[in-house]
Amino acid sequence: MAADSRKQILRLLSRFGAIILTRFGFWNCFSMLMLFAERADVKRKPDIQVPYLYIDMGVAVLCASFMSFGVKRRWFALVAALQLAISTYASYMGGQVHYGDWLKVRMYSRALAITGGFLVLASGAGEVYRQKPRTRSLQSTGQIFLGIYLICMAYSLQHSQEDRMAFLNHIPGGEIPLQLLSVLYGVLALSFFSGYYVRSAAQVLAILMPLVILFIDGNLGYWYQGRRVEFWNQMKLVGQNVGIFGAVLILATDG
Numbered sequence: 001m002a003a004d005s006r007k008q009i010l011r012l013l014s015r016f017g018a019i020i021l022t023r024f025g026f027w028n029c030f031s032m033l034m035l036f037a038e039r040a041d042v043k044r045k046p047d048i049q050v051p052y053l054y055i056d057m058g059v060a061v062l063c064a065s066f067m068s069f070g071v072k073r074r075w076f077a078l079v080a081a082l083q084l085a086i087s088t089y090a091s092y093m094g095g096q097v098h099y100g101d102w103l104k105v106r107m108y109s110r111a112l113a114i115t116g117g118f119l120v121l122a123s124g125a126g127e128v129y130r131q132k133p134r135t136r137s138l139q140s141t142g143q144i145f146l147g148i149y150l151i152c153m154a155y156s157l158q159h160s161q162e163d164r165m166a167f168l169n170h171i172p173g174g175e176i177p178l179q180l181l182s183v184l185y186g187v188l189a190l191s192f193f194s195g196y197y198v199r200s201a202a203q204v205l206a207i208l209m210p211l212v213i214l215f216i217d218g219n220l221g222y223w224y225q226g227r228r229v230e231f232w233n234q235m236k237l238v239g240q241n242v243g244i245f246g247a248v249l250i251l252a253t254d255g
Contacts, residue, residue: 010253011128017249018126021117022073024243025064025080029057031239035232047091056090059083067121074122078138081118084111102160103229109152110240116145117247126250140195146247147192150205154185162227169222170215184208202251209245217241
């Protein structure tokens, strides 16, 4: 009886993670539109040139729609991963907007992690009634992308004054807990890279991420007023971390 209840809870959590991840494209496109509207007031350019931007958003919304309805979810998750990777590369290479190095790490590492999340979804992980065998190569690649994101988090806690202060404002004890958190991110990254204890590492991360989203990313006053991050850019970053949390939930329950 207890085993059946545990399976049901894990299944619900896995489904919840899939719901978050498959709907990520909607929020990402909405926050991008709001960001570019915010920039229009100060005559700043979008990250991608306008004709290509609309195509990019159209593909993202199309993939999110089909994934949300469960139609060819694996295939559209793979397309979504490719779309996001191309979009991030075009944004980086376009150079239309200047970002600080610390902000680039935050933005592009999260985009890479979401791409990894889509690859995990494309592998068949998180499916309640799996009809085809899981594609382990896709899941492993997705885990590597998530591991890179964790390495970037550990790096930021060591070398980015902006990120360090965001965490120090909410972590009691000062520098020592911050260093321990940085080590924890590194250990979790090694688990994702190696493929060992992935489910356990994802479970730890699934507990940690809501706290980070709520207290660190959700501290809009710090990022918007203190660090001059555009409001809707920060909201986009919050949405990306929520999407990563969805991918982590899938790995924590069906990894």
